Amino acid sequence: MLFDTLGKLLEGRIQIGIILAVFFAYCFKKIFFKNGTGKWKSPFAEDSRTPLTPLVTDHAKRDETMKRAFTKKLANEKKWDAIVIGSGIGGLSTAALLSKAGLKVLVLEKHYKCGGACHTFREYGYEFDVGIHYVGNFIRPTLTRTLLEQISDGQIKFAKFDTNVERLIMDAMSPSQREYTITSGPDAFENQLIKQFPEEAQGIKEYFRLLKRAYSPQGSMSFFSFKLLPLWFINVLRFFGLPRLLSDFFALSKCSVKETVESHVKNKDLRYLLSYSSNGFLVPPSRISLPMMALLHIHCCEYGSCYPIGGASEMPYRIVPVIERSGGRVLMKANVSQILTEGGKVVGVRVGNKENSMVDIHAPIVISDAGMHNTLLDLLPERVAEKSPAWPLMKTIRPSCGNLSVFLGLRGTPEELGLTAQNIWAHAGSDLEEMVNQIFESTLPDALEKPYPALFLSSSAAKDPSWKDRYPDRSTLSVLTCAPYSWFSQWSGLPTKKRGDDYNTTKNTIGQHIVDEVTTLFPKLKNAIDYVSVGSAVTIEHFLVTKQGGTYNMEHDITRFGEEQTALLRPESGIEGLYFTGQDVTSCGFASCLYSGFLCASVVLKKRYLLLWELFNLHRKLYGMPKDRNDLCF
Ligand SMILES: Cc1cc2nc3c(=O)[nH]c(=O)nc-3n(C[C@H](O)[C@H](O)[C@H](O)COP(=O)(O)OP(=O)(O)OC[C@H]3O[C@@H](n4cnc5c(N)ncnc54)[C@H](O)[C@@H]3O)c2cc1C
Numbered sequence: 001m002l003f004d005t006l007g008k009l010l011e012g013r014i015q016i017g018i019i020l021a022v023f024f025a026y027c028f029k030k031i032f033f034k035n036g037t038g039k040w041k042s043p044f045a046e047d048s049r050t051p052l053t054p055l056v057t058d059h060a061k062r063d064e065t066m067k068r069a070f071t072k073k074l075a076n077e078k079k080w081d082a083i084v085i086g087s088g089i090g091g092l093s094t095a096a097l098l099s100k101a102g103l104k105v106l107v108l109e110k111h112y113k114c115g116g117a118c119h120t121f122r123e124y125g126y127e128f129d130v131g132i133h134y135v136g137n138f139i140r141p142t143l144t145r146t147l148l149e150q151i152s153d154g155q156i157k158f159a160k161f162d163t164n165v166e167r168l169i170m171d172a173m174s175p176s177q178r179e180y181t182i183t184s185g186p187d188a189f190e191n192q193l194i195k196q197f198p199e200e201a202q203g204i205k206e207y208f209r210l211l212k213r214a215y216s217p218q219g220s221m222s223f224f225s226f227k228l229l230p231l232w233f234i235n236v237l238r239f240f241g242l243p244r245l246l247s248d249f250f251a252l253s254k255c256s257v258k259e260t261v262e263s264h265v266k267n268k269d270l271r272y273l274l275s276y277s278s279n280g281f282l283v284p285p286s287r288i289s290l291p292m293m294a295l296l297h298i299h300c301c302e303y304g305s306c307y308p309i310g311g312a313s314e315m316p317y318r319i320v321p322v323i324e325r326s327g328g329r330v331l332m333k334a335n336v337s338q339i340l341t342e343g344g345k346v347v348g349v350r351v352g353n354k355e356n357s358m359v360d361i362h363a364p365i366v367i368s369d370a371g372m373h374n375t376l377l378d379l380l381p382e383r384v385a386e387k388s389p390a391w392p393l394m395k396t397i398r399p400s401c402g403n404l405s406v407f408l409g410l411r412g413t414p415e416e417l418g419l420t421a422q423n424i425w426a427h428a429g430s431d432l433e434e435m436v437n438q439i440f441e442s443t444l445p446d447a448l449e450k451p452y453p454a455l456f457l458s459s460s461a462a463k464d465p466s467w468k469d470r471y472p473d474r475s476t477l478s479v480l481t482c483a484p485y486s487w488f489s490q491w492s493g494l495p496t497k498k499r500g501d502d503y504n505t506t507k508n509t510i511g512q513h514i515v516d517e518v519t520t521l522f523p524k525l526k527n528a529i530d531y532v533s534v535g536s537a538v539t540i541e542h543f544l545v546t547k548q549g550g551t552y553n554m555e556h557d558i559t560r561f562g563e564e565q566t567a568l569l570r571p572e573s574g575i576e577g578l579y580f581t582g583q584d585v586t587s588c589g590f591a592s593c594l595y596s597g598f599l600c601a602s603v604v605l606k607k608r609y610l611l612l613w614e615l616f617n618l619h620r621k622l623y624g625m626p627k628d629r630n631d632l633c634f
Contacts, residue, residue: 040605043100044618048322049154055310056317057470059122065320066114066313070334070351072359078327080106082365082604083349085336085379086545088116089590090582091369092319092330093597094604096151099326101605106361107323108334108351110545115316116369117544118590124531126409126476130543132312133458133478134161134423135590136300141623142631144591147598147615152318158306159465161421165305168276170269172426172521173451180273181422184304189297193273203264207274210260213248214294220634222247223291226563227570227585227599228608231389234567243563249291253561257293258285258433272430277301279425279454281556281588282401282482284436289561292587298630299591307421307463310470315590339366339379339578344387346577367600369582372554372569373399373547380575388574397560399550400588401440402537404483406511408518409531410475414462417475418524424457426521436482444487448509451517456480477525479514485537485548492538492549499538507534552588561587571600579604586634595634 056062068074081103084091092115095105113119117131138145138158148156166182180196182189190208194201213219222243226234237243243250261274277296278288308314320330338350340360348362368375376385376394385391410417428451429435435453442450461467461475488507491499511534519526537549546553559565571579581600586592602611619626626632 040101040103042614043097043601043611044150044614047150047618047622048100049149052157053155055314055466055470062313062317065317065330066119067112067332068330069112070108070331074329074331075106075108075334075351075359075361077329078104080104080361080363082106082367083108083361083363084367084369084581085339085349085375086110086116086369086582087114087316087330087332088369088544088582088593089118089315090585090593090596090600091116091367092316092323093147093151093594094367094369094579094581094600095328095330095597096319096322097597097601098604099323099328100151101601102326103328104326105323105328106363107328107330108336108349108361109330109332110335111543112332114320114330114332115313118312118315120311120313123407123533124409125471126407126474126531127311127460127471128407128476128478129312129460130405132308132315132590133456133460133480134300134305134307134463136305137303137591137633138306140303140628140631141619141626142633143615143619143626144594144634146619146622148594150615150618151322152315153322155318156314157309159309159421159463161305161307161423161463163304165301165422166277167420167422167424168273169424169426169521170272170430171428172455173428173517178269178430180269182301184301186302189301193270197265197267197270200265200267200270203266204270204274207260207264210252210255210290211294211297214252214291215298215630215633216248217629217632219247219249219291219294220632223249223566224595224599224634226567228602231567234563238563250563250566252290253563253566254558255290256286256558257288257290260290261285268430272427272432275432276425276427279427279432279436280456282403282436282551283555283557284433284440286433287557289558292556292561295587295592296589299589299633303630305423307460309464309466311460311464311466336370336379339368339375341381341384341575344384344576346575364577365579365604366577367579367581367604368573371546371582372580372584374545375573375578375580377547380578384575390568390570390573390580393565393568397557397565398555399485399547400552400555401482402485402488402549403535403540403551404481404507404510404514404537405535405539406479406514406518407531407533407535408477408479408515408525408529410461410477410525410528411473411530412475412528413468413473414459414475417528418522419459419462419475419477421463426455426457426517428453439482440484442484444506447483447487448506450513452481452510452514454481455514455517457518474530475528477518479518481514482551483510483537485541485550488536488538488549492541494538496539496542503538507536510534553582553584556587571596571603591634
């Protein structure tokens with residue numbers, strides 16, 4: 001009788017329910033309450049902001065930090081707890097958090113300058129940023145800002161863009177040219193579009209409702225949980241179809257921007273306005289996942305974009321001292337040619353590849369900010385690399401599209417030249433899908449003949465309030481666009497400035513088309529141009545060491561943000577002693593890479609969710625409970 005009742009109780013759904021409840025209770029305890037080893041202190045034990053010091057504008061002084069070169073003596077001066085390959089924001093944020101926890105960390109950077117995509121360069125008395133034109137969410141007291149403050153002594157300050165945060169020029173080169181501006185502020189863009197396209201109000205509201213669902217603390221948390229929870233646990237969740245049920249991020253991650261926009265609104269201009277910023281990911285809207293679009297739009301437009309005062313190099317410049325104060329070192333001109341292994345375990349790295357100048361440096365932990373393709377395909381022996389759960393993705397996820405940057409040095413102040421603190425997108429048409437595909441399908445001869453269909457313009461001179469003191473009567477404008485690696489691959493591997501006349505003629509011809517388009521749109525600039533330089537995918541390949549000059553390392557295709565790929569692109573490499581950080585772990589973007597460092601540190605320190613709790617606690621102490629739930633978004 002008793003067994004009969006029990007049998008009935010445990011039948012069907014109830015049975016599955018009880019088994020699942022017991023299983024999840026066990027996992028919850030094991031995973032969430034698995035404390036750190038207690039060996040390392042919390043990087044967020046106390047507020048480490050210090051009173052703001054003036055910008056250091058003396059280049060020689062800055063170079064002492066930004067260009068400290070690798071020497072055998074410096075690299076071997078102590079026993080390192082961890083080595084970080086690459087000084088991008090992912091590498092530096094990991095290194096800073098580990099240093100604050102008490103580890104001695106050595107950061108090795110191939111370039112002669114620190115910072116990866118955050119580095120700036122100076123030519124002809126002009127300063128240009130490479131990979132930071134706008135960031136979001138650093139004016140408000142968000143969790144992200146607290147994280148940055150705590151690894152930079154609170155020394156990095158940001159200036160907010162104009163309220164009209166973006167300017168869009170459609171059909172830019174034709175008589176039917178149209179222009180729209182995007183206003184920042186809660187719901188501002190949505191309301192603006194409803195006013196401009198009242199007949200599409202319902203579709204607009206529904207589209208923004210989806211964006212807000214995709215960008216939420218719950219969405220961020222589930223994305224990051226997939227990077228922290230054990231893979232076996234994620235597989236169980238996936239087996240029961242739970243990620244899509246429990247997380248809006250995964251529920252929407254298979255929706256492309258194109259199909260979502262087209263299923264909600266009909267007007268062509270409106271469709272363009274709802275998807276234009278996906279162009280920043282260098283894939284057409286049909287291959288951009290809606291949560292990625294939400295991240296970019298809400299993070300940068302809804303809350304207003306901002307720019308680091310003093311330029312992008314302030315990021316590395318202010319983070320390096322935090323690493324070095326704890327006994328760490330950040331050394332440039334240090335090309336890691338190999339990750340050393342013993343019995344399948346990582347034991348250190350080899351710097352240099354010439355037999356007489358190679359140096360082996362040992363540490364029990366190696367963290368790679370050099371991108372997963374580079375790390376698994378080039379730096380490790382295949383028999384070790386193939387042990388990583390991420391190994392199969394090396395074949396299925398391509399490097400992202402290359403990029404072409406035109407750097408313009410201009411005589412005159414931003415005010416005189418009409419340059420403003422906003423981003424400008426100038427597109428030759430109004431069908432983004434068509435334009436991006438047109439670039440992908442173009443051959444080099446096409447590119448040399450035709451005007452360029454999609455441009456992004458950014459003036460750090462106008463965005464940075466410190467600019468006028470640092471570079472009086474001068475301005476800069478950077479013009480960016482995607483340009484396939486294949487156009488320039490024949491010059492790959494040749495040293496910069498020594499790629500020959502053909503290379504220079506090719507890139508400069510495309511560059512000139514772009515300059516012509518820009519000066520047609522903004523005639524005031526024509527007579528102010530004092531300096532022009534063009535960087536291609538091989539420039540990125542050389543300076544940022546990305547596979548095939550991929551602008552953001554791995555392509556930001558919709559599949560990359562699927563459940564399986566999200567879980568496999570994680571800080572743990574599956575190879576003992578080796579961890580990943582940087583944009584391949586999370587996604588491109590300064591804030592995202594900052595969090596890749598946070599995730600990586602939480603795994604290395606064996607703290608996982610505890611580190612998030614510690615950050616949240618400190619944030620709460622400093623700023624109180626967040627007033628806006630999105631202040632907790634990553
Ligand atoms: C042109 C461009 C424009 C961008 N615009 C913006 C923007 O406006 N806003 C925004 O938020 N984001 C932007 N991004 C993206 C953002 O800059 C990046 O996603 C982010 O900075 C990447 O950080 P990371 O740590 O992953 O790697 P990176 O910054 O790429 O750093 C990796 C470092 O590793 C080094 N390295 C690689 N291999 C080795 C090796 N074997 N030995 C030693 N060192 C090695 C490289 O030299 C490099 O310095 C842009 C990127 C680019 C390229």
